[in-house]
Amino acid sequence: MIKERMKLNIARHIWVVPAIYSIGALLLAILIVWIDIAHYETVKKVVPNRLLTSTSLTQTILGSIAGSLLTMTSITFSTLMVVLTTYSGQFSPRILQNFIHDKVTLRVLGVFMGGFVYSMFSLLFIREVNDDDPVISAAVGVCIALICLIFFAHFLQHVANSIQVTKLIDRIADEAVEMIEKMGKQGRRTAERPDLEGKEWTQLHFEKKGYIQLYEVKKLLEAAEKHQCTIELLEPIGSFVIKKAPMAKVYGTKAAAEAIHASVKVGDERAPAQDVEFAIQKLAEITLRALAPGANDPNTAIDSIRHIGMALKEASYLDGQYVVYDERLIVPQRPFEELLYETFYEICYSGRDRVSVLIAVFDALKMIERDQTPAIQKKVRKFGEYVRAKVEEDILNETDRRRITERFEQL
Template sequence: MLLKEAENKIKTNFWVLPALYGVGALVLAVLSVAVEHTLSQHENIKNLIPSIFFTDKELAQTVLSAISTSLLTMTTITFSSVLVVLTTFLSQFSPRTLQNFINDSKTQLVLGTFIGGYIYALVLLSQVKGSELDNSFIVPSFAILVAFICLGMFVFLIHHVTDWIKVGNLVSNITSETLASVEKHYKGQEMTGDSEENDLDLNSLKSYGIESRKQGYIEYADIVGMVSFAEDHELIIKFEKVPGEYVDIDTPILTVWNSPEKLDERKLLDFLLISPTQEVIEDIEFGIQKLVEIALRGIAPGKNDPETAINCIENLSQILTKVGKNYSPSPYYYDSDKNIRVILEKPSFADLLYESFYQIRHYGKADVSVMTSIINALTLIAETNREEIKQYVWDFSLYLVEGIKQQDWLGLDKNYLNRHLLKLAKACNEVHEEKLITI
């Protein structure tokens, strides 16, 4: 878990990767100076290199000075471009979407390249200035190569920033991130199974609670590792707080049964990653929240951009379809001997459906295109999932139609909505005449 925490910190801290590039550039500059000194002491090796790669002392200082100044200017422009994008995300989309751009490794890579290039040229400039071994230097050629790389990264940054400002790419990025969190959230699903809590007879076992030593959001829980740990120590572990929830110091977070003596709490807490900021690592609901907020901005009065909302709804259906295929209501995780080891209550699929669409339904209830896209999203979820999920979708559809009926629709609008509702009914296997929902 320490590796997972370190990885998370590197991603969420904007300065870590550029700082690493800066250190790497410093080391590379020292090696370049060592190569320069080696060549100056071995004329036979130096003669093998074309003379075009060498410059005199004055030209070397001029080239390195110009490169270092240019790279510093490019770094400043890059920071300005990043601030423009962050401002756009904040005003146009959602404050929660800032993380996606900040955590993007490509942006940090470009900044790291510029900072590293500047440090590299600056260190070489100081070394050339203090060198009296020879009047010809090869390090300016190395610096020119680095400058070409930085120039290419600058062009890449312009293209990258332009892509990121497009709402479609942002929505796609959030969706991909959330789909990855679905896989992590349901990791170890093969260990789950149905059981009755009364069969456990937990009251007859010795128990004690474990409290959080940090404050923040539970970003990740290593369920597979916890099951293995519980099996080795003959424990039953129950989550009092689930991934995605906020905990404070001394908040009850786990309950442990059947332990002959109190274990070292740190061993169990090491299976949890608690971060002060909310991230889409295992928190599916947070990824859904981001898409919902972008959709609400699209249908807000004065904005009137329903296509953005429709795009978000389509991506929500993609997430919920995958959740439905992996969803299991059982909170019980078993070891290899079919003994219950971990109990983790999960949000029901019905709750995820409601959280995904209730706000969009409320604020987009008068827009035919938005309501139709929700119906189509529900149809897509039902078409590719099992009967249990179809029933969840159908129950939510009744709630959706209840809200639709409160609006005054024109005749063509009613016909259009009813056609899509009929497709939804068929997808949910609710095609009997008495069960059809119409407006």
């Protein structure tokens, strides 16, 4: 959970990774100039003469590299802005997070900024070296420039892949499934709230408004064990809360209040770290954009619906009203039928006049239902009945009705 909080903090500030690379480049510049000054004789013996340059030539090379890297950084930022505009306009504003916080994007920005920082500070420090003494700062700068070129080519390929909708859908679905599988390994899920009646409790309240992004389960359990109390959180992950809204009930001593507040992360936007609904909602929004009159792309919608079915099948294993950890921590969660409805109801409404889209929805429901418990099968079939009743009002063609009915009867 500490790792998840670190990810959230880095996600809020995209400058963190480039700053780390820049600091590393500054330290490298100091190290190389120190070697040129303090270990000049050793360098002459170890480093080939072809890699040694005079101070004046070094300044020329580093100046050219600094200007070139600044230009490449500007191009990278321009490309980044184009991609962000594409993501926001064609897919969903929520998907911007996937690209902004993408490891490749942050590393490329970090490498370019680091190369620029190295060149500039090497130019600043190289004045301490005698004009006639050969140095290796230029050779290191050329190596960094080549590395930047490699990263730039990799970045262009990454951007070309990122804006392909099929690969975007596949990547988002894989991230959702990975997160759901991780969540499935934690706690015991139950439809019944543990019996805590008769015990004295203290109610805690949220200290700020926003979306619940993270519950640090490990810290909450440690606080519950330390103070010998039971903690019941009152809102599921992803809920929007206001200041002073009820946050938790503490059964037993209220000494754990400070630790509980520190273990609940609330932010301005939803985060996919533990939010199953938000992870799947991104796919649903891509589907809705594809069904919009301006886009009119049913094939993308169908592909997205299939991936939604895959993610929901994994989410169905997390069914339950509550997650209980060691009988010390109770976390509410949205039941599967609610997740199913929230994901598909707008898709069914937007695609009500497109039989191919509705058939894809029923195929996804069939995928979810297969090899499931009777309880999940009952919930899926009940939702299928809802979809069938909803869309048959708008389907006038008898052949289309028959195809919808055939898909429904397979549930």
